[in-house]
Amino acid sequence: MQYFYVLPILIILFNIASCAKILGIWPTPGHSQFILGQALMAELARRGHEVSVISEFEPKEKIKNYETIKLPKTGGYEGFDLLNWPTYNLFSLQKSLLDGGLKYSGALFEKKIIQELIDSNRTFDLVIVENFSNEAHMAFAEHFKAPLIVFSSQPVSDWNYHFVGNVKLPSISPFFVSPFDKHMSFYERFRTLLLSVYDFIYKELIYYPGQQALVDKYFPNKMDLKKIVTNTEMMLLFSHPLTTGPSLTTSAIVEVGGFQIVSKKLPNDIQSVLDGAKNGAVLVSLGTNVECSSLSKEQFNMFLNAFKKFPQRFLWKCPVEIPNKPDNVYLFKWMPQTDILAHPNTIAFITHNGLLSTTEAIHYGVPMISIPVFCDQMPNAIRVQKNGIGERLSFLDLTENDLYEAIKKVTTNTSYKEKMQRVSKMFRDQPSKPLDRAMHTIEYVLKYKPGPLLRSPALSLWWFQLYMLDVLLFIFVSIVLLYLFISIILRKLMFSKKQNKRKTA
Numbered sequence: 001m002q003y004f005y006v007l008p009i010l011i012i013l014f015n016i017a018s019c020a021k022i023l024g025i026w027p028t029p030g031h032s033q034f035i036l037g038q039a040l041m042a043e044l045a046r047r048g049h050e051v052s053v054i055s056e057f058e059p060k061e062k063i064k065n066y067e068t069i070k071l072p073k074t075g076g077y078e079g080f081d082l083l084n085w086p087t088y089n090l091f092s093l094q095k096s097l098l099d100g101g102l103k104y105s106g107a108l109f110e111k112k113i114i115q116e117l118i119d120s121n122r123t124f125d126l127v128i129v130e131n132f133s134n135e136a137h138m139a140f141a142e143h144f145k146a147p148l149i150v151f152s153s154q155p156v157s158d159w160n161y162h163f164v165g166n167v168k169l170p171s172i173s174p175f176f177v178s179p180f181d182k183h184m185s186f187y188e189r190f191r192t193l194l195l196s197v198y199d200f201i202y203k204e205l206i207y208y209p210g211q212q213a214l215v216d217k218y219f220p221n222k223m224d225l226k227k228i229v230t231n232t233e234m235m236l237l238f239s240h241p242l243t244t245g246p247s248l249t250t251s252a253i254v255e256v257g258g259f260q261i262v263s264k265k266l267p268n269d270i271q272s273v274l275d276g277a278k279n280g281a282v283l284v285s286l287g288t289n290v291e292c293s294s295l296s297k298e299q300f301n302m303f304l305n306a307f308k309k310f311p312q313r314f315l316w317k318c319p320v321e322i323p324n325k326p327d328n329v330y331l332f333k334w335m336p337q338t339d340i341l342a343h344p345n346t347i348a349f350i351t352h353n354g355l356l357s358t359t360e361a362i363h364y365g366v367p368m369i370s371i372p373v374f375c376d377q378m379p380n381a382i383r384v385q386k387n388g389i390g391e392r393l394s395f396l397d398l399t400e401n402d403l404y405e406a407i408k409k410v411t412t413n414t415s416y417k418e419k420m421q422r423v424s425k426m427f428r429d430q431p432s433k434p435l436d437r438a439m440h441t442i443e444y445v446l447k448y449k450p451g452p453l454l455r456s457p458a459l460s461l462w463w464f465q466l467y468m469l470d471v472l473l474f475i476f477v478s479i480v481l482l483y484l485f486i487s488i489i490l491r492k493l494m495f496s497k498k499q500n501k502r503k504t505a
């Protein structure tokens, strides 16, 4: 009879303990970053946590327990011409990413709503920060005395490895801005090493002091940013060996690539275009940064002229009206990319190879025609081609003929489809769902605050200790000393022998 009362009380207690207040910081102007942030935070809300998300975007529909701390809209990434990315050199790209990061990290604190949040008496049990050159934002964790989780829309890279003491081996870790894959030639490794040294020095001398200055300026209490950053409990990465290539990760890193993918019903107009595509359909999307309206008239016509020669239907997110549109080209104001990829008639995907799109194409097994434009799109596209799951083209000197040939190969040669199906099956064959893994990681941190128990030993070493340079130096100096010692002794011995000989002679 007593149990009758205990049970409901236990349930209430359990709910109080397991329902946390979580602050999510998604400050970037990139919509694809927000898609990931929303998928993560909305699932936490669904599980009964109270989430507050700092972002300039908000969910389309109201979600229970989900509050948006809304930032004013910005104009996207300012400062450089993304379309001409390949013409920049790697050093200036890296520098501009870091400088841009400093600028926009500071811009967040200027917002009134953020100042109010800092001055408020609100409390949080956990802070999740999206990594995007914004270390200063991690100080919210210390400010609210809450554990910190970092989310990165990237694989383990120069963007994020150092928070959790992941070891970055330059030989297999090309920079985010580099247009090459992890299998690097001598020259690429050479450039990577130089860039690593440059990046290290620039971060130590300019970038980190800049981020620290923001923390000093905007938070009431004195805080050591380096300490905050290396106290990161866990890091969630939007990666998977089959999408971003295999990498070395410590136990504080959990790879959750593909966690945002859910199938929904297609809108009726798109559904009927796809259902009626007897020869298959090709999805075209070059990402939110290269809308069809940002293409020149020649470029746009080049695409249409190439598409015209195929029996397939081409679906393109392109909110323009054009007079003599080919019959097999369908332009839509808005397209649910994931659900189009999920349709059995979709046989190819013309894509910029952003990580989100690449992951979705792999999930649904659709071969790609890659036209990478900037950032990690280049290495993603290189991997696509290398793994035989698509063809790669250059955006800056794209011709109608290249485009035609690539589409023809991918839509007629079955080898792309076969390889893609295998990769897709391997990708989906996981012991747990990526979203469940992300939730488990977050709730694990809430429950245990593992701290030093899971922290990489690399965090307590200097860089020269980490790479054993001190030990190598010791060995080198020892060998030199030993050599000198032996040669001096030998010389002495020889000298005395000679003298002995002379004496006896």
Ligand SMILES: *[C@@H]1O[C@H](CO)[C@@H](O)[C@H](O)[C@H]1NC(C)=O
Binding pocket: 121
């Ligand atoms: C927190 O601040 C609000 C208004 O700013 C106030 O109404 C409330 O009583 C405060 N709560 C605590 C615990 O100080």
Ligand SMILES: *[C@@H]1O[C@H](CO)[C@@H](O)[C@H](O)[C@H]1NC(C)=O
Binding pocket: 097, 098, 101, 130, 131, 132, 133, 134, 135, 138, 158, 159, 160
């Ligand atoms: C995030 O990303 C940038 C890459 O631009 C990196 O340099 C930085 O150290 C990372 N960390 C945070 C918390 O922003």
Ligand SMILES: *[C@@H]1O[C@H](CO)[C@@H](O)[C@H](O)[C@H]1NC(C)=O
Binding pocket: 388, 413, 414, 415, 416
């Ligand atoms: C199909 O593509 C594969 C890989 O690129 C190639 O080895 C093969 O020869 C192609 N087959 C035909 C019929 O072109």
